[in-house]
Amino acid sequence: MIAHRKLLVTGANGFVAGSILAQAGDYWQLHALSRGASLAPRKNLRWQVCDSLSAAPLTRLFHEIKPEVVIHTAALADIDFCQANPAAAREVNIELTRTLANLCADSGGKLVFCSTDTIFDGERAPYKEADVPGPVNLYAETKVAAEQIVSALGTRAVIARLALVVGLPVLGAGNSFLARMIASFKDGRTVGVPAHEIRTPVDVITAGRALLELAAGDHHGIFHLAGSERLNRFEMAQRIARRFGFSEKLVTAQPPATTPGRAPRPRDVSLANAKACATLQTPMRTFDDALSLILETAANPAT
């Protein structure tokens, strides 16, 4: 198939973006937007460096590329960093999203925005798409504000709320807690995890596939991209240890708020994935199936 539709992926060296870029295939003419050079160069991928993602340079680049669809993954996604650096968090997570939304509004393009399970307060899980957000930290506040901006695009907006994303980097690098956990296990170091936090983890391969499907189809509105199992993070880490061949004893349960400087986290932000299961061809997986897919992909890395 000849590449025909132009897709722009922001935050291209990030964790989720790497999965999107690796799996996009020939259906798309792929443009990757990053502040730096590609960590994993590939043919059929036009890498666009924009060291400042402020409005003027981004607008120039957008007008050159003229994307039909943008998948916007770029964000300051470190919750504790955002809490300590609110101005920077607002600048990236809200203002950059506003610029892209305005550009899509003017061009008639579609915007697929990556939001998060942590927009919810954690006290009334599982959450459906129509449930009301209740952010408990600054990162979540910025994502709620960005969702509101994106939703003004109406039928040209998709808000994909990702649950905790688990996986090894497919291309590029980024924010993979699994990679850090495995590195600790390999060194024989224990990993402390907050046992009281409950999540519905989604693997990075599935998240990338689902985002591409949402970009390609005429989907619009909010979608919860989440796995089919609710797990506390202690159980999750133990299952990871077992599956990767390490001792469960390397996982320790951390009581709430023992780490200085840790921003508040919602307790249980399990997402109901019924809409994604009913609408998308990409299957949402159990945690064991997700780990299987991660291991298969690591054994057959993207070329």
Ligand SMILES: NC(=O)c1ccc[n+]([C@@H]2O[C@H](COP(=O)([O-])OP(=O)(O)OC[C@H]3O[C@@H](n4cnc5c(N)ncnc54)[C@H](OP(=O)(O)O)[C@@H]3O)[C@@H](O)[C@H]2O)c1
């Ligand atoms: N990972 C998860 O568990 C999770 C869960 C829920 C929601 N999400 C959301 O999913 C999206 C992708 O997350 P991720 O895990 O892939 O994050 P990530 O690995 O940290 O990647 C985010 C990318 O954003 C870009 N970025 C970072 N700081 C920036 C800045 N100051 N200005 C402009 N761009 C900047 C960087 O791309 P370049 O280096 O290429 O510029 C970075 O690699 C984010 O919107 C995040 O909020 C993630």
